[in-house]
Amino acid sequence: MTAQPLPLPVSPAAEPPRVDARAGGLTAQRSTRRLTLSPKYGTGARAVDVRYLWCGAADAPTVIVQGGISASRDVTAFDGSAGWWQTLVDAGAAVDLDRCRVLSIDWLAPADLGVEAISSEDQADALAALLDALGIHRAHAFVGASYGAMVALAFAARHPRALDRLVVLAGAHRPHPLASAQRSVQRGIVRLGLASGQVQEALGLARQLAVTTYRGREEFGRRFAGAPEFREGRFRLPVEDYLEHQGRRFIERFDAGRFLALSESIDLHDVTPERIPTPATLVGFASDLLVPLADLCELQRRLHGPTTLEVLESPYGHDGFLKETHQLAPVLRAALA
Numbered sequence: 001m002t003a004q005p006l007p008l009p010v011s012p013a014a015e016p017p018r019v020d021a022r023a024g025g026l027t028a029q030r031s032t033r034r035l036t037l038s039p040k041y042g043t044g045a046r047a048v049d050v051r052y053l054w055c056g057a058a059d060a061p062t063v064i065v066q067g068g069i070s071a072s073r074d075v076t077a078f079d080g081s082a083g084w085w086q087t088l089v090d091a092g093a094a095v096d097l098d099r100c101r102v103l104s105i106d107w108l109a110p111a112d113l114g115v116e117a118i119s120s121e122d123q124a125d126a127l128a129a130l131l132d133a134l135g136i137h138r139a140h141a142f143v144g145a146s147y148g149a150m151v152a153l154a155f156a157a158r159h160p161r162a163l164d165r166l167v168v169l170a171g172a173h174r175p176h177p178l179a180s181a182q183r184s185v186q187r188g189i190v191r192l193g194l195a196s197g198q199v200q201e202a203l204g205l206a207r208q209l210a211v212t213t214y215r216g217r218e219e220f221g222r223r224f225a226g227a228p229e230f231r232e233g234r235f236r237l238p239v240e241d242y243l244e245h246q247g248r249r250f251i252e253r254f255d256a257g258r259f260l261a262l263s264e265s266i267d268l269h270d271v272t273p274e275r276i277p278t279p280a281t282l283v284g285f286a287s288d289l290l291v292p293l294a295d296l297c298e299l300q301r302r303l304h305g306p307t308t309l310e311v312l313e314s315p316y317g318h319d320g321f322l323k324e325t326h327q328l329a330p331v332l333r334a335a336l337a
Contacts, residue, residue, distance in 0.1 A: 026055065026056060026057055026058075026091060026097055026098070027055065027056075027058055028053065028054070028055035028056075028077075028078050029053070029054045029055065030052070030053045030054075030055075030073070030078050031051075031052060032049045032050065032051050032052070033049070033050050033052065033130055033133050033134075034047055034048070034049050034050075035047070035048055035049075035050050035126060035129040035130065035133060036048075036129070037113065037122060037125050037126060037129065038125075039113045039115045039118065039119070039122045040118075040119040040121050040122055041115050041116060041117040041118070041119065042113060042114065042115040046113045046114055046115075048108060048112050048113050048126065049112070050105055050106075050108070050126050050129070050130055051073055051105060051106040052073055052103060052104065052105045052106075052130055053073040053074060053075065053076075053078060053102075053103070053104050053105075054101055054102070054103045054134065055076060055078070055097065055101060055102055056097040056098075056099075056100050056101035056102050057097060057098055057099060057100065057101060058101075060099055060100045060101050061099075061100050061101070061139075061140035062100065062101045062102075062103050062131070062134075062136050062139050062140060063095060063100045063101070063102050063103070063139065063140050063141045063142075063143060063336065064102075064103050064104070064127060064139050064141070064142040064143065064144075064152075064155075065085065065089060065095060065102050065103070065104050065143045065144075065148075066104060066105070066123075066127075066142075066143075066144045066145070066147075066148030066151055066152065067084060067085065067144075067145050067146060067147070067148045067321075068145065068146035068147050068148065069107065069146070069147045069259075069262035069263065069265075069266065070250070070253075070254060071084050071085075071107075071146075071148070072084065072106055073104045073105050073106045074104075075089050075102060075104045076089040076090055076097065076102060077090070084322075085322075087325040088325055088328060088329060088332060089102055093329070094328065094329040094330075094332035094333050094336075095143065095332060095336065096333075100140060100336070103127075103130070103131070103134075103136075103139070105123075105126060105127060105130065107123060107147075107262060108122060108123060108126055109257070109258050109261050109262070110257075110261045111257070117261065117264060117265070117268065118261055118262075118265050119154075119265060119268055119269070120147075120150045120151045120153075120154040120265060120266075120268075120269045120271070121154045121158060123151045123154070123265075124151050124152075124154040124155035124158055124159065125158065125159075127142075127151070127155060128155065128158070128159040128162055131162060137162070138161070138162055138163065138164060139162060139163050139164065140164050140165070140336070141163070141164060141165045141166070141167055141335070141336055142155055142156065142163055142165075142166055142167070143167040143169070143332065143335075143336075144166075144167070144168055144169065144171060145169040145170055145171065145321040145322075146169070146170050146171055146318065146321065147171070147262065147265070147266055148169075148171070149168040149169055149170060149171020149172070150171045150172075150266065150269045150271070152166055152167070152168055152171070153166070153168060153171070153172075153173055153271045153273075153276065154269070154271050156276045156278045156280075157271050157272065157275040157276050160276065160277050160278055163278050164278070164279075165278060165279050165280070165281075165335065165336070166276070166278045166279065166280040166281070166305075167280070167281045167283070167332065167335045167336070168280060168281070168282045168283065168299075169283040169321045169328075170283065170284065170285060170288055170290075170291050170318055170320065170321045171291060172291055172295040172296055172298075172299050173269075173270070173271045173272070173273050173295075173298075173299050173302070174269060174270050174271070174295070175266055175267050175269060176290065176291065176292060176295055179213070179289075179290040179291070180266075180267045182209070182210075182213050182290075183210075183263050183266060183267055184267070185209065186206040186207075186209050186210055186263060187206070187259075187260055187263055187264065189202050189205050189206045189209070190202050190203055190206050190256050190259060190260055191260070193205075193256070194256060199256050200251050202256070203247075203250065203251050203254070203255075203256050203259060204244070204247030204248060204250065204251050205247060206259065207246055207247045207250035207251070207254075208243040208244065208246060208247045211243060211246045212243075213289050213290055213317075213318065214289075214290070214317060214318045214319045215315075215316055215317045215318070215319055216285075216287030216288075216289065216314065216315050216316055216317035217287070217289075217317075218287060218315040219315040219316055219317070220239065222315070223238075223239075223242075224237070224238040224239035224242070225238070226238040273299055273302035273303045273304070274302055274303075274304050275304065276303050276304055276305060277304045277305045278305050279305050279306045279307070280303055280305060280306075280307045280308075281307075281308050281310065281331070281334075281335040282296050282299060282300055282307060282308065282309045282310065283309075283310045283311075283312065283321070283328070283331060284296040284309065284310070284311050284312070285311075285312050285313075285314045285316070285317060285318065285320035285321075285324075286311055286312070286313050286314070287313075287314055287315060287316070287317045287320070288317050288318045288320065289317055289318060290317075290318045291318065293311060296309055297309065310331050312324055312327050312328070312331075314327070
């Protein structure tokens with residue numbers, strides 16, 4: 001059953017905004033807003049606190065920017081800490097805070113809405129409701145990468161009048177079945193950890209497996225082609241230290257329930273491209289193991305509005321949207337011009 005766009009009443013902010021005044025007239029508002037949503041996998045309306053960052057030039061057009069499932073609202077600097085896409089979202093950068101205001105949210109989880117599962121449509125509706133609460137009638141653009149690309153497509157399908165243009169990086173209208181299979185195994189590892197009382201170990205292993213799908217074969221071949229070493233009573237492959245480090249970093253900032261829910265949300269995602277009239281720029285990476293170029297070509301053919309597809313060469317696979325900032329900068333500038 002496909003949820004329909006909803007009227008989204010807004011209640012007052014759940015906490016006073018924290019405002020960071022910057023040089024050049026830039027401001028940053030980091031706050032929480034209580035909104036009302038009707039989740040796809042729930043019954044009736046629910047109040048939910050949406051955590052957001054809204055920053056840039058005062059009175060400039062708003063650009064929504066969302067990343068992968070582990071990305072936070074802090075896409076750019078706040079209180080002196082660099083954001084996860086700082087190179088591309090900053091004053092004078094490709095997403096130029098001197099010319100726009102960037103809006104980003106922390107992803108909602110099922111617990112936020114009191115439901116068993118959360119959809120990309122729920123995230124899109126939260127962003128649409130937040131625009132309304134902030135008095136933004138129409139966003140200049142939605143720039144979405146990975147899971148954020150899926151939510152961007154859901155937003156454009158459900159709220160086309162609230163959006164001028166769409167920039168979709170490393171994401172498509174549906175997940176590829178092989179990628180879904182890989183994520184299913186990751187979730188199985190975490191569930192086994194929950195059942196056995198080894199949650200942290202399981203979550204770390206799931207992240208290690210995920211990392212092998214984020215990067216390209218070329219990068220792994222170049223970085224980890226050395227001989228095994230005999231350490232701690234066994235042979236250790238060159239790639240193992242790297243994977244274990246990635247697992248440890250992940251469990252420091254993520255919990256099992258959130259991982260399970262957002263990973264599942266990727267695999268529940270399904271948008272009909274023909275419902276999207278918004279002009280779109282699609283960006284794919286030839287080495288991406290999760291989002292094959294064939295899926296982006298299909299998306300381009302089926303989108304209702306004018307669409308261009310940019311294919312970038314990179315050894316970094318799906319993580320190209322994080323690593324290939326020099327290649328992405330001119331693409332983003334052109335798409336947002």
